[in-house]
Amino acid sequence: MNFIRLRKNNLWVDNILAIKLAKKYKTPFYCYSHSQIQNNFEALNNAFKAVNPMICFSVKSNSNLSLLKELKKMGSGADVVSIGELLKATKAGINNKKIVFSGIGKTEEEIRMAIKKGVLLINVESESEVNLINNILKNTSKKISIGIRLNPNVAGKTHQKISTGGKDEKFGLIYKDFINLSKKIIKMKNLKLEGISVHIGSQITNVQPFKKVLSAINKIINKTRINFKFIDLGGGMGISYSKKEKQINLLEYAKAVSKFIKNKKTKIIFEPGRFIIGNAGILITKIIHIKKSNKKYFIILDAGMNNFMRTALYGAIHQIIPLKKTNNSFKGNLSFVGPVCESSDKFLNEKKFSKLAIGDYVAIANVGAYGMSLSSNYNSRPTIAEVMVKGSEHKVIRQRQSLESLINN
Numbered sequence: 001m002n003f004i005r006l007r008k009n010n011l012w013v014d015n016i017l018a019i020k021l022a023k024k025y026k027t028p029f030y031c032y033s034h035s036q037i038q039n040n041f042e043a044l045n046n047a048f049k050a051v052n053p054m055i056c057f058s059v060k061s062n063s064n065l066s067l068l069k070e071l072k073k074m075g076s077g078a079d080v081v082s083i084g085e086l087l088k089a090t091k092a093g094i095n096n097k098k099i100v101f102s103g104i105g106k107t108e109e110e111i112r113m114a115i116k117k118g119v120l121l122i123n124v125e126s127e128s129e130v131n132l133i134n135n136i137l138k139n140t141s142k143k144i145s146i147g148i149r150l151n152p153n154v155a156g157k158t159h160q161k162i163s164t165g166g167k168d169e170k171f172g173l174i175y176k177d178f179i180n181l182s183k184k185i186i187k188m189k190n191l192k193l194e195g196i197s198v199h200i201g202s203q204i205t206n207v208q209p210f211k212k213v214l215s216a217i218n219k220i221i222n223k224t225r226i227n228f229k230f231i232d233l234g235g236g237m238g239i240s241y242s243k244k245e246k247q248i249n250l251l252e253y254a255k256a257v258s259k260f261i262k263n264k265k266t267k268i269i270f271e272p273g274r275f276i277i278g279n280a281g282i283l284i285t286k287i288i289h290i291k292k293s294n295k296k297y298f299i300i301l302d303a304g305m306n307n308f309m310r311t312a313l314y315g316a317i318h319q320i321i322p323l324k325k326t327n328n329s330f331k332g333n334l335s336f337v338g339p340v341c342e343s344s345d346k347f348l349n350e351k352k353f354s355k356l357a358i359g360d361y362v363a364i365a366n367v368g369a370y371g372m373s374l375s376s377n378y379n380s381r382p383t384i385a386e387v388m389v390k391g392s393e394h395k396v397i398r399q400r401q402s403l404e405s406l407i408n409n
């Protein structure tokens with residue numbers, strides 16, 4: 001079900017006409033559909049019903065506080081990778097026992113905070129991290145739950161820059177190191193080895209790599225004979241960014257996981273980001289100039305790579321939708337670009353599009369995940385607002401940064 005859709009030539013977000021929002025809020029701004037988020041969250045839960053997983057939303061994909069509060073109401077936990085994300089998740093009211101702390105470079109300050117908050121699991125990625133945690137705890141009677149992140153040597157079959165599971169990547173511990181570290185942790189009085197975690201990359205649309213990961217985990221369990229209380233399968237479930245690209249088959253994945261946990265007493269954890277929020281967000285932007293140059297029409301938007309980085313960073317293709325489609329079309333070489341002084345500040349090339357004029361609005365689609373969270377002040381432009389639409393209501397859930405705050409540093 002799509003809650004952000006073109007109907008009779010108008011783009012709608014839940015029950016609101018996007019053009020109405022564009023006229024009310026200063027562009028560019030992010031806009032999210034609450035119904036879509038809920039729909040995605042439930043779709044994931046339903047597909048994995050037999051497994052009854054703990055869903056820990058990956059905060060890095062979108063860390064808006066109001067959004068985290070909504071996810072908390074839906075029953076989500078959080079996967080965090082920094083002290084900032086941890087404090088945001090707890091501020092949103094997410095139960096500490098539903099928070100997993102991941103990441104390869106946790107600092108002492110971050111580990112102390114995770115211990116203080118009593119998170120469910122600290123997923124470690126190196127021996128030195130284990131030593132650091134052990135040192136922090138050595139004069140206490142505390143016992144902290146630890147997961148080890150396995151590097152399963154499975155490539156996620158995704159964009160090279162978002163693949164994390166290959167043996168040459170910096171993430172996790174390869175088989176032999178995992179076994180050695182697990183032996184060491186078991187002997188430490190302040191640590192409880194309760195989890196095994198993996199995350200092989202993002203935007204994975206094929207179930208095959210996930211199946212290989214399950215086999216790699218089984219190999220570890222057979223070798224160590226540890227009954228891990230938690231098996232954290234990470235995130236990575238891919239969504240459809242274009243007609244050619246199909247969303248991952250969740251039912252097939254769920255079937256594999258059900259088979260995997262048969263005869264195991266373990267709780268499955270997922271850390272999805274993109275699957276929950278990716279298609280629930282659009283970036284509404286205005287055309288500020290149209291310039292013809294050497295047979296090409298540059299459609300210059302007020303949103304740039306500072307607001308949305310995925311295209312410049314990964315060459316990711318995001319569809320652009322007119323808020324009001326006309327019956328006449330614009331034919332020719334169109335290039336939608338931003339105002340930033342970089343040639344990589346471009347979004348999409350099209351050969352045919354609804355007729356456009358200066359002052360019209362368009363939406364960059366499927367930007368809910370890694371949109372706002374990757375944005376910056378590059379070219380000294382303020383960070384932009386975020387708006388949540390819920391049914392027929394809408395409200396700002398992050399104010400646009402003021403020029404005053406921008407120019408203070």
Ligand code: LLP
Pocket residue numbers: 058061079102103162199201202203234235236237271272273274275310314369370374
């Ligand atoms: N768990 C861990 C340990 C992760 O590193 C990540 C993402 C996730 C969960 C969530 O993955 P998801 O379900 O969203 O695929 N900026 C890139 C994506 C980077 C992903 C980093 N890690 C992009 O825009 O495509």
